[in-house]
Amino acid sequence: MMHYRRALAALILITSCLVAPVSAVAQPPSAEEVLRRAERSMFPDSFVMRATLRTLESGTEASSMQMDISYKRDVGSRIEILSPARSRGIRLLQKEGALWLFNPMAGTGQAIRLSPKAAFQGSVFSNRDVGDPQYSAQYEVTESDQEVLDHPQLGQVPVLVLVAAARGPDAAYSRVKLFVRASDYLLLEGEYYAKSGLLFKRQLFTDIRELAGRQRPTTMRMVSLDQPNRESVMSIESLQEKPALPDSMFSLAALTR
Amino acid sequence: MRSRLPLICIVALLGPLTGAALYAQEATWLGDVQVAAQDAVSSTDPVLSSAVGMGPGTQGLAGVVQLDLHGRLSYPMGQLSVIDAATWWQGSDGGTLQNDLQQAWVSCAPDPALTIVVGKQRIPWGTGYAFFPGDRINPPMNPQDRAEGFYGVSATLASSASFSLAAVVRMDSALAPISTLPGLAYPAGDGAASLSFLAPYVHAAPADPWLDLRYAIYAEAFLGSLDLHAAVTWQPARVLRPTAGFSLDVLGFILDGSVAVELQDRNLYPQPDGTYSSPAFGVPFPAATAGVQRTVSWETGSFAVTLEYLYDGTGYDPDQEARFLGDLETALGAGSGSSLAAGSLASGAWFSSGEIVPALGRHYAAVSLGASVSRWFATDAALVINLQDLSVAVQADLVLTPLDGIDLFIRAIGAGGPSRRTEFASLPVTVVATAGATVHF
DSSP states (O other), X not given: OHHHHHHHHHHHHHHHHHHHHHHHHHSOOOHHHHHHHHHHHHXXXXXXXXXXXXXXXXXXXXXXXXXXEEEETTTEEEEEEEEXXXXXXXXXXXXXXXXXXXXXXXXXXXXXXXXXXXXXXTSSXXXXXXXXXXXXXHXXXXXXXXXXXXXXXXXXXXXXXXXXXXXXXXXXXXXXXXXXXXXXXXXXXXXXXXXXXXXXXXXXXXXXXXXXXXXXXXXXXXXXXXXXXXXXXXXXXEEEEOTTOOGGGGSHHHXXX | OOBOOOHHHHHHHHHHHHHHHHTOSEEEEEEEXXXXXXXXXXXXXXXXXXXXXOOTTOEEEEEEEEEEEEEEEEETTEEEEEEEEEEEEEETTEEEEEEEEEEEEEEEEEETTEEEEEEEEOOOOOSOSSOOTTOOSSOOBOTTSOBOOEEXXXXXXXXXXXXXXXXXXXXXXXXXXXXXOTTOOSSOSSSXXXXXXXXXXXXXXXXXXXXXXXXXXXXXXXXXXXXXXXXXXXXXXXXXXXXXEEEEEETTEEEEEEEEEESSOOBOEEOTTSOEEOOOTTOOEEEEEEEEEEEEEETXXXXXEEEEEEEETTSOOHHHHHHHXXXXXXXXXXTOSXXXXXXXXXXXXXXXXXXXXXXXXXEEEEEEEEEEETTTEEEEEEEEEETTTTEEEEEEEEEEEEETTEEEEEEEEEEEOSSTXXXXXXXXXXXXXXXXXXXXX
């Protein structure tokens, strides 16, 4: 009898261990979880990246900027501009809802605080678009749906559509609509809305390739719907996952050194 | 401090740096070369204009070539950083080459959270834009409108991205006498000591080298969108100034404010009997700032406006200010004033477009307007008003950016006031216009 009870207990334990993961897989992730997975499909939680940002007007290159971006989830991001020569050495520090700019050639030796909602260095991207890829911290999902997206690289793709509202006034946009590939939660397209409800920017994520251990988009094309002939394109040249980035490198004290 | 060095000294500086760069993990060199023509107009007052060797209301044309260089070498354990500016100036009285070593330091990071810096350096201080009344560690802008560092040691502990604590020892703070003027209360060598009529009241620097050291503790914390700082600066018999401040983003408006109190003010104040003296230890002299900054940007450009007010209790009241300016004018007229001091008044920190250092009065306002249209041009104007005597100093810049890496610029600086015995109207030079080109590398 004792042996029977032990065998039954073992059977229940083994069965529950087998069933639990199956039922977890069967449960589709919540919309908030999809959003978190989508932002992780873009970037690791802690990374160093080199990227080029080009702004085009009527198809002609108006400006080009190369920069190094260091980012740590829930801590902050730090950007150093490498070119053009006029902006070389400028550093930006962004954390939560704040942004500082330090120009070593300005002569003051002092970082100045700016609004993170402003445009990034004259591009169509906002400061937060470039320095803070953590959508889930800025926006709360209010609706989700499924549809098929016509993607220029992937063709017809089944996607999950997430509509998310800004959690606070610090967010760059009042509302965002994100199109996430259903099979692996890869972010493929974003629409960005003003407080008035007007759609005024659209971003397309393309050139998907292996980067820092998984498939990621390496080109982000942000189009201004206010000025249809104007767009900014960010191209990732290299991306390295760096889990050991010290928090102190995202401090104001480190920004001016 | 500033020095006039021949070209060989600049080469001597760059040589070792180049050698050090060979062993660096990463070497970054950036800077610019500026070529400009400068036209200065002197005061119409013969006494004031003579202080800078010019006739009343005359013009002086000069050519200026300036090299600004910033080098940063990274090593596994730390960094080496140099910021240097060399200026070749050609005027009617001949040419000069001047080198300003603004910063030169080495850092060591025994732990990712701890950075120790030794050398000529500045530490980030305050949350404002124009006025930093709590900062008695970093020297103010020098007369060439550059932020020089101090010689010393600092240790910064950044235990997280949101909290840092810096301890600083400044070692060069004994180069000036103890009593100084408001706004020149730093050991820059251009202060009260060079104004001969104040010489009887100026105390010599202390002989004990330990009394020459100046100490500061600076803490900064970031809570949500609120940035807070608190600090205290102390030097025996010279400075005791606690301070605190904040900045906060409210719907895109960046608000900032700070308070400070000096408990050991060594400035010289005019007395009713015609003499000058410093207050006793422990008499509180408060200071406070309040400001707001707003940037509006759109896809092709941006517009920024900054307003900041300063109350500085260590400045002169209207009677004291008028009395000092009268004494200065009398001394210059009698030939016993110092053209060095007057020259520093003419070209000094009042015209700074960055950190604006107030001078003689107690109430100031700074207004800054800037606009840029990406790819084409940027323009900005900065204004400092002495609200006590309503005199004004203004700087306006227009920068054209037609090509990558090359700027064409025009800059105008002016100063004036309702009467000659006001702060900015008493400057020997009233207008400086500069036009030139800057090549960035």
